[in-house]
Amino acid sequence: MKKRNNILLVAVSFLIVLSAVGVVMYKGNDAAGANEKSENLIVLIGDGMGPPQITLSRLYAQEYNDLDQLKIDDYLVGTNSTHADNSPESNESGLVTDSAASGTAFATGNKTYNGAVSVTNEEVAKPVGSVLEAAKAAGKGTGLISTARITHATPAVYASHVRSRDNEDAIAQQYLDAEIDVLIGGGERHFVSSEKDAIFGEAAREDELNLVEDFKENGYAIAHNKEELLQVEGDRVLGLLADTHVPYNLDREGDTIPSLKEQLETAISVLEKNEEGFVIMLEGGRIDHAGHANDIHSIVQEMLEFDEAFAAAVEYAEKEGDTSVIATADHETGGLTIGRDNIYDAYLDVFEPVTASSEKIGLELADAKSEADIKDIVKEYTGIDDLSEDEVELIMSGNLLDGEPSSYEREGSFNAMMAKRSAIGWTGHGHTGVDVGVYGYGPAAEQLQGFNDNTDFAKAGAQALGLDMDKVSKTLQESYVYPKYLMTESDTYLFPVDALSETFNFEVEKEQNSFTINGNNVDITVKNDVEKVEIDGTAYEVQIDQDQLYIPIELIDSLAKENLTWDELSERIVIE
Ligand SMILES: [Zn+2]
Numbered sequence: 001m002k003k004r005n006n007i008l009l010v011a012v013s014f015l016i017v018l019s020a021v022g023v024v025m026y027k028g029n030d031a032a033g034a035n036e037k038s039e040n041l042i043v044l045i046g047d048g049m050g051p052p053q054i055t056l057s058r059l060y061a062q063e064y065n066d067l068d069q070l071k072i073d074d075y076l077v078g079t080n081s082t083h084a085d086n087s088p089e090s091n092e093s094g095l096v097t098d099s100a101a102s103g104t105a106f107a108t109g110n111k112t113y114n115g116a117v118s119v120t121n122e123e124v125a126k127p128v129g130s131v132l133e134a135a136k137a138a139g140k141g142t143g144l145i146s147t148a149r150i151t152h153a154t155p156a157v158y159a160s161h162v163r164s165r166d167n168e169d170a171i172a173q174q175y176l177d178a179e180i181d182v183l184i185g186g187g188e189r190h191f192v193s194s195e196k197d198a199i200f201g202e203a204a205r206e207d208e209l210n211l212v213e214d215f216k217e218n219g220y221a222i223a224h225n226k227e228e229l230l231q232v233e234g235d236r237v238l239g240l241l242a243d244t245h246v247p248y249n250l251d252r253e254g255d256t257i258p259s260l261k262e263q264l265e266t267a268i269s270v271l272e273k274n275e276e277g278f279v280i281m282l283e284g285g286r287i288d289h290a291g292h293a294n295d296i297h298s299i300v301q302e303m304l305e306f307d308e309a310f311a312a313a314v315e316y317a318e319k320e321g322d323t324s325v326i327a328t329a330d331h332e333t334g335g336l337t338i339g340r341d342n343i344y345d346a347y348l349d350v351f352e353p354v355t356a357s358s359e360k361i362g363l364e365l366a367d368a369k370s371e372a373d374i375k376d377i378v379k380e381y382t383g384i385d386d387l388s389e390d391e392v393e394l395i396m397s398g399n400l401l402d403g404e405p406s407s408y409e410r411e412g413s414f415n416a417m418m419a420k421r422s423a424i425g426w427t428g429h430g431h432t433g434v435d436v437g438v439y440g441y442g443p444a445a446e447q448l449q450g451f452n453d454n455t456d457f458a459k460a461g462a463q464a465l466g467l468d469m470d471k472v473s474k475t476l477q478e479s480y481v482y483p484k485y486l487m488t489e490s491d492t493y494l495f496p497v498d499a500l501s502e503t504f505n506f507e508v509e510k511e512q513n514s515f516t517i518n519g520n521n522v523d524i525t526v527k528n529d530v531e532k533v534e535i536d537g538t539a540y541e542v543q544i545d546q547d548q549l550y551i552p553i554e555l556i557d558s559l560a561k562e563n564l565t566w567d568e569l570s571e572r573i574v575i576e
Contacts, residue, residue, distance in 0.1 A: 038324040039277035048288030050332025057303035071311035087113040100165040102330035103157035109458040125482035127161035129472025141271035141278035148285025149187025184239035200243035226258040248357035249301040260309035291333030294415040295358035324444035329436035335427025362411025494550035504560035519559035
């Protein structure tokens with residue numbers, strides 16, 4: 001009798017397990033349906049969040065935060081390759097990507113060169129549309145969030161187009177023109193040109209503009225801290241939380257900076273009023289910065305903040321339905337490893353007590369005058385009170401363990417010391433070319449199972465929402481081209497005739513001593529040895545560089561059938 005009871009119990013629990021599996025399977029099958037669509041998409045990018053960054057943060061969370069694993073671990077679906085397209089000018093194969101090229105791939109589905117923000121890898125580059133711009137075109141709400149400057153490469157690839165990621169003034173202007181509904185991040189300095197307009201004190205715009213005022217006039221609520229952000233009302237928000245990047249978690253004082261989770265929740269509450277749905281991209285931007293510096297504890301803290309935001313995204317999707325969540329990294333940063341020097345262990349307790357980012361500690365180390373100063377600073381921020389003579393010397397030297405100078409100077413040496421003590425390894429201060437994880441929930445994630453190229457990531461998001469990125473690209477390409485150019489000593493922009501002749505349909509003939517150009521019933525002859533040509537009484541500067549003729553926009557305009565002007569800020573030709 002007793003035995004039968006047991007069998008019955010086993011049978012009952014087997015049934016319970018089966019029905020639970022049934023529910024999960026139904027949910028999975030439902031999401032996997034080929035025609036299944038989402039209305040909303042939340043994309044989360046951990047900049048520099050390679051596999052070791054995840055492992056290290058999980059180990060830390062298990063040890064110190066009483067977690068079984070990270071939230072993101074539950075939603076692993078596949079991997080992304082990360083490589084860029086080749087960059088002939090810098091003589092790089094593209095094997096190791098930067099954030100701009102990788103971002104262009106996972107935002108638009110196009111490979112490009114390192115440094116490019118959603119433009120193609122051509123002498124006359126073309127703009128390519130992102131999933132977020134396609135959402136805008138479809139009437140959906142749009143939002144960008146980052147702990148880096150909001151004009152940094154990862155947010156930029158979703159809503160702007162420039163040849164160089166360094167052109168952050170243009171990126172801010174393009175956000176305004178594109179009417180992105182929610183923008184939250186650092187980087188106030190690229191929105192203002194005068195220090196008196198800068199809440200955080202720094203102004204970096206090289207023109208005279210105050211874009212914050214322009215955003216206000218366009219109906220945006222402006223927020224500069226947590227309190228202001230959490231009480232915004234209306235349909236549009238510009239949250240600028242710092243002059244440059246938002247401070248590392250370890251350096252945040254008081255409670256003035258909203259967490260990424262709070263920023264995401266704010267964005268959702270603003271955008272979900274749109275009946276067509278929304279697309280949000282959220283970036284944990286400083287995981288990468290900590291990786292560059294080799295700052296172990298900051299990586300962990302930035303990762304944990306990102307994981308909390310990921311948890312909030314999937315919680316929303318699971319509760320509301322109609323929402324796909326996909327997450328990945330643009331690349332790994334630093335060549336992080338767990339275990340080193342043949343030690344089969346890692347000592348998290350070495351860096352767990354650290355109370356500031358190495359960026360902050362490094363500023364004090366840079367000012368240290370003596371070995372005693374170094375010991376005091378290290379003790380204050382890490383609790384380490386037994387620095388060896390060799391370690392003190394290393395930090396004083398600004399070198400890495402191999403004796404070569406660190407590009408991070410004493411901060412780099414300090415981190416090298418911390419890594420050695422923790423049995424954590426780094427291969428350098430740059431990016432690496434390894435694959436990264438893909439995580440997610442809902443129809444977009446279902447398409448990303450197994451191994452993907454990072455271009456697939458953009459396409460999966462667009463397909464799950466029924467968005468047409470090609471249409472956006474076509475519209476953009478009808479309005480803009482991004483040629484390479486020269487600048488003369490008198491600051492005149494000159495453009496390559498050969499490359500632009502294909503774009504604008506005119507003829508160029510190169511003869512022994514001259515170029516003859518013909519188009520739109522205009523003939524121009526330029527002798528090889530002249531610096532100016534005169535046309536209709538006006539003199540124009542021209543230049544020959546490496547056998548290529550460069551002429552000003554006025555002449556390109558006269559040769560083309562379209563009306564062309566040069567947009568100096570965004571460094572592009574505008575076609576009217
Ligand atoms: Zn980076």
